[in-house]
Amino acid sequence: MKRRTFVAGSLALPFVAAGVARAQSTQAFKGQHITALLEGHPTSNSMRDMLPEFQRETGIDVTLEIVPYNDLTPKALLAYSSKSNRYDIVMDDWVHGVGYAAANYIQPISALAEKLPLYFDKSDLVPRFFDTLEYKGERFGLPVYGESTFLMYRKDLFAQKGLKVPTTFDELAEAAAKLKEGRIAGITLRGEQGIQNVYVWAAFLWGFGGEWISGGKCQLTSPEAEQALTAYADILRRSGPPGVANFGWQENRLLFQQGRAAMTIDATVNGAFNEDPSQSSVVGKVGYATVPKQNVPLKGSSSSLAVHGLYISKTTPSPEAAWLFVSWATAKQQQIKSVTLNPNCGVSSLAAMDSKEYMDRYGSFKEATLKAIQAGNQNYLPNIPQANAIINNTGIAISQALAGTSSAKDALAAANAKNDQALAG
Amino acid sequence: MQADALATRRRRQPGVRLFYQPTLWVLGVISVLVTGYTVFLVLHRISLLQPEGDRFVGLGNIITLLGDGRAWNATLNTFIYVVSASTIEIAAGTGIALYLNRDFSGRRIVRTLLLIPLIMTPVVSGLIWRIFYDPNSGIANYLLSLVGFPDGLDWLGDPHMAMASLVLVDVWQWTPFVIVIVMAALESMAREPLEAAMIDGASRWQATRYVILPMVRDAILVAATLRLIDSVKVFDIIYVMTRGGPALATETLNMYSYLTAFNSFSLGYAGTIALVLTVLVNVGLVIVYRLATGRMREV
Numbered sequence: 001m002k003r004r005t006f007v008a009g010s011l012a013l014p015f016v017a018a019g020v021a022r023a024q025s026t027q028a029f030k031g032q033h034i035t036a037l038l039e040g041h042p043t044s045n046s047m048r049d050m051l052p053e054f055q056r057e058t059g060i061d062v063t064l065e066i067v068p069y070n071d072l073t074p075k076a077l078l079a080y081s082s083k084s085n086r087y088d089i090v091m092d093d094w095v096h097g098v099g100y101a102a103a104n105y106i107q108p109i110s111a112l113a114e115k116l117p118l119y120f121d122k123s124d125l126v127p128r129f130f131d132t133l134e135y136k137g138e139r140f141g142l143p144v145y146g147e148s149t150f151l152m153y154r155k156d157l158f159a160q161k162g163l164k165v166p167t168t169f170d171e172l173a174e175a176a177a178k179l180k181e182g183r184i185a186g187i188t189l190r191g192e193q194g195i196q197n198v199y200v201w202a203a204f205l206w207g208f209g210g211e212w213i214s215g216g217k218c219q220l221t222s223p224e225a226e227q228a229l230t231a232y233a234d235i236l237r238r239s240g241p242p243g244v245a246n247f248g249w250q251e252n253r254l255l256f257q258q259g260r261a262a263m264t265i266d267a268t269v270n271g272a273f274n275e276d277p278s279q280s281s282v283v284g285k286v287g288y289a290t291v292p293k294q295n296v297p298l299k300g301s302s303s304s305l306a307v308h309g310l311y312i313s314k315t316t317p318s319p320e321a322a323w324l325f326v327s328w329a330t331a332k333q334q335q336i337k338s339v340t341l342n343p344n345c346g347v348s349s350l351a352a353m354d355s356k357e358y359m360d361r362y363g364s365f366k367e368a369t370l371k372a373i374q375a376g377n378q379n380y381l382p383n384i385p386q387a388n389a390i391i392n393n394t395g396i397a398i399s400q401a402l403a404g405t406s407s408a409k410d411a412l413a414a415a416n417a418k419n420d421q422a423l424a425g
Numbered sequence: 426m427q428a429d430a431l432a433t434r435r436r437r438q439p440g441v442r443l444f445y446q447p448t449l450w451v452l453g454v455i456s457v458l459v460t461g462y463t464v465f466l467v468l469h470r471i472s473l474l475q476p477e478g479d480r481f482v483g484l485g486n487i488i489t490l491l492g493d494g495r496a497w498n499a500t501l502n503t504f505i506y507v508v509s510a511s512t513i514e515i516a517a518g519t520g521i522a523l524y525l526n527r528d529f530s531g532r533r534i535v536r537t538l539l540l541i542p543l544i545m546t547p548v549v550s551g552l553i554w555r556i557f558y559d560p561n562s563g564i565a566n567y568l569l570s571l572v573g574f575p576d577g578l579d580w581l582g583d584p585h586m587a588m589a590s591l592v593l594v595d596v597w598q599w600t601p602f603v604i605v606i607v608m609a610a611l612e613s614m615a616r617e618p619l620e621a622a623m624i625d626g627a628s629r630w631q632a633t634r635y636v637i638l639p640m641v642r643d644a645i646l647v648a649a650t651l652r653l654i655d656s657v658k659v660f661d662i663i664y665v666m667t668r669g670g671p672a673l674a675t676e677t678l679n680m681y682s683y684l685t686a687f688n689s690f691s692l693g694y695a696g697t698i699a700l701v702l703t704v705l706v707n708v709g710l711v712i713v714y715r716l717a718t719g720r721m722r723e724v
Contacts, residue, residue: 074687077473099474183561191582193670194688243560245582245671255561385474389689396495396673403584403672425478 026118030059032321036089037076039308040068043145043346044091046338047329054328060321069093073388080105080313088316089326091144094132094307099385101135106311108138112323119327129348132307132378141309142330145346147268148372149203149304150365155287157184157262165289169207169231172263172292176239179262186239188261189232192248193399198391199304201398202380203265204228207293207302212382212390218419220394220412224296229408233401245402257282265291267306268372271365272345288368290375305376307348345369389422466696473690486697496698498673499681503657503702505588506677510595510659511652517596518603519645523633525604526611536608539601547598551665554594555581558666581667584674591675594662599655603648610644611637646717653713657706678702 038044044066051062065087067075073096079086080100090100100106113120120142122130129143151172153165157179166172176186190196205211208231210224219225236244241255249266253273256264257280264270273279274286291302310326312319328334335352338344345362352358359366382390397411406414470482490496525535542550557565558580566577580590614637622636638645660679663669669676669684676684678698686695 074690077690081473081476103474103476191671192668193672194668241561242577242579243582245579245584246587246667247582251559258562260561388474389691392684392688399670400672403674405584405672405674425475 026058026324029318029321029324031061032318033061033063034088034316034318034321034325035063035065035086036091036310036322036325037072037079037087038064038066038091039072039093040066041145041308042342042344043308043338046341046344047334049341050334050337054325058321058324058328060324062325072096076100077105083315085313085315085317088313088318088322089310090313091308091310094309095381095383095387095391097133097140097309097311098135098383099387100311101138101140102385105314106140107314107316107319108140109142109312109323109326110139112312112319113327116320116323116327118324119331121331124332124349124351125330126348126350126353126373128305128373128376128378129307132305133309141311142326143307143348144310144330145344146305146307146348146373147346148306148369148376149200149265149267149291150271150368150372151263151265151289151291152256152270152274153263153287153289154179154259154282154285156285158287165287166292167290168294169204169235169292170294173231173235173238176235176263180239183260185241185244185255185261187235187263187265188241188244188247188252188255189236189265190247190249190252191236191240191244191399191402192246192251194395195391196248196395197398197402198381198395199267200265201228201232201394202304203291203302204232206298206300206377206380207291209294209296209298211299212379213384213423216423218390218416218423220397220416220419225412226408229398229401229412232398233404233408236402237404245399259285267304268365268369269346271369272343272362275362275364276343284364286365288365290368290371300379301375301377303372303375303377304380305373305378306380384423386419386422386425390419393418393422463696463700466693467700469693471691471693473692482693486694487701489694490697490701495673495676496678496681496701499676499678499698500705502588502673502675503677503679503705506592506595506659507653507656510592510599510656511649513592513596514600514603514652515645515649518600518648519607519638519641521600522604522607522611523637526608539604541601542598543601543605545598547659547661548665550594550598551662554590554597554662555666558590582671584672587667587671587674591662591666594666595656595659598662599652603645603652606644606648607641610641614640650710650713650717653709654706657702657709678705 038047044064048064048066051064054060055062072092076087076090076092080103090106092100097106125143126146129146133140133143151166158165161178163175163178166175172187178186180186190200205225205228208224208228210222210228211219213219241261243251247255252264252266253270255261256270257273259281271288275283277283293302310329312322312326316322330348332349332351335347335349336355336357339347339352339355339357339361345358347353347358353366353370362369381387393415397406397415400406400411401408467486468481468483469479470485471479525532557563560566560577560579560582563580565580569577578586581587618640619632619636622632627636658679659677660683663675663677663680664683667675669680679702682695682698682702685691685698
């Protein structure tokens with residue numbers, strides 16, 4: 001053997017060995033079958049599109065069940081509570097994930113991450129997202145997408161009226177009133193009773209200096225909460241579009257995309273829809289700014305932080321295979337590709353956010369998104385097992401105040417009493 | 426006599442039982458199991474999110490329900506929905522069936538067109554109507570603007586309008602059902618009494634009121650009973666269009682039970698609401714049946 005060949009061979013050996021080792025470890029759970037319950041979302045669609053690669057690489061057979069967000073949690077809970085082992089992996093909002101963790105339905109990931117680090121790269125995951133998925137000192141699942149909220153406004157209409165971007169809710173109300181003209185609403189927000197109106201109203205609650213819970217008691221009877229609800233109902237009644245009381249994410253987003261509202265506060269993912277020429281008439285006309293807040297001491301930021309994770313069920317017979325899928329689906333290669341496959345700006349990978357693919361599509365609001373995530377309030381919605389009951393009760397109060405069937409004070413007092421009951425168990 | 430003959434025949438042919446008994450057994454066992462499990466739910470506090478907290482609460486759920494303003498509101502909404510939708514459907518359905526009960530060209534086409542709402546999945550019709558009702562780009566407000574109401578209505582967003590808007594969808598979808606049943610009765614009706622009445626000089630109104638309607642009363646009662654049961658069960662239209670909102674204006678007992686089970690995950694309380702609804706429906710049906718059969722005996 002020539003010397004040069006020997007040196008080249010020696011240098012290549014570790015890589016070949018690593019390749020063989022990788023092939024061996026990826027195939028270690030070949031033949032196992034896992035089922036994942038996923039949320040209807042661009043991320044899940046990308047996972048479905050890329051799934052054959054995972055199956056080829058690992059030999060693990062995966063069934064994906066993609067269902068709408070509203071049906072996701074009931075389906076998961078019914079399967080969990082009947083101990084059916086139907087789902088090895090469940091994807092959900094951490095608002096529900098924390099409930100799964102408290103009920104012992106899902107398992108911590110630390111041991112699996114140590115044992116099978118193949119696809120897992122903690123340093124690549126957005127730290128605020130990764131840190132959110134913690135309950136009683138244990139990490140549950142990996143973040144698959146996350147988002148915050150921001151104020152979206154029509155730059156052209158603001159310029160026409162000579163208005164500056166509002167930073168407080170008072171300025172927001174003033175600007176909305178001035179911008180309302182004919183068929184164009186000054187502002188549009190979600191008003192549908194339940195998680196929809198609560199998701200947006202929480203920005204008002206925190207931005208007016210209020211909070212959800214303190215000392216184990218619900219805090220919705222505070223003057224700040226009342227001011228927040230009054231402001232929310234007033235701005236929509238004065239400057240909102242007709243039918244806003246029944247607006248969910250979809251209706252709100254569509255109205256803004258159609259150019260029929262001058263402002264909205266909603267999820268950062270809406271940026272991807274605003275800037276998509278195939279479905280938006282406001283491409284390039286939208287400015288993105290931080291959610292307003294009053295000039296008072298705040299107990300938390302008025303920007304949300306919603307993290308959706310992939311969780312591994314406690315009773316799965318194939319935890320390793322499930323972990324491989326979870327870590328593969330959240331790895332940077334997959335997330336970068338995911339951006340190109342479906343309109344997905346809520347990635348949880350730092351590399352994906354810095355990628356050319358992401359910048360080409362979502363560069364115009366990337367800075368605003370990162371800023372919102374950085375400021376995002378982990379307790380924006382209550383992250384406790386009783387969150388659903390609290391969101392439902394509060395959603396009714398918001399809906400009543402908006403409809404005018406009850407005053408903000410009375411509606412919140414009723415919700416507060418029910419929330420306290422839920423907290424007391 | 427007839428009953429005796431039938432009994433004798435059955436004794437001679439024991440195989441006949443094989444045709445109906447298995448079905449009866451299956452239905453019976455399922456009913457008992459489901460009802461038994463519902464009673465179990467009613468007596469327990471069961472939350473899917475707190476599996477360790479499940480416990481026996483006796484009549485606790487029922488006592489909570491009696492003092493629950495939201496449940497009373499849902500009961501009232503259910504009552505309003507059922508009574509208004511069924512009444513309009515029966516009145517309009519019977520009227521249209523009487524009107525269509527004559528020979529005219531295109532009769533078959535009209536009858537086929539009438540069936541379209543009936544064969545549509547309620548979720549689909551809910552979604553379509555939601556688009557119609559959209560206050561910003563829906564056709565409902567466009568039509569109103571053509572007849573001099575440029576501002577239109579907030580069909581589903583105004584709590585005073587939302588219930589009426591839902592009832593309208595139910596009426597649109599299910600009036601054809603009443604028409605079909607009443608038309609079938611009209612077609613199979615003996616013609617002689619009507620001809621006799623006409624010869625005796627009865628006006629068209631008198632003939633309808635005193636001859637035709639009494640003869641199709643059974644069919645109308647069947648349609649009314651079926652519509653009552655169906656409208657109590659309504660869920661899909663409300664789920665798709667308002668989810669019980671705004672401000673609980675369209676939350677029926679069914680919707681409240683669903684939200685309690687699948688949003689708050691309190692199965693015990695959801696079961697209690699469902700059981701109360703079942704009891705109310707049964708009581709309602711007994712009353713309707715009594716009224717109907719009482720009236721029928723008078724005829």
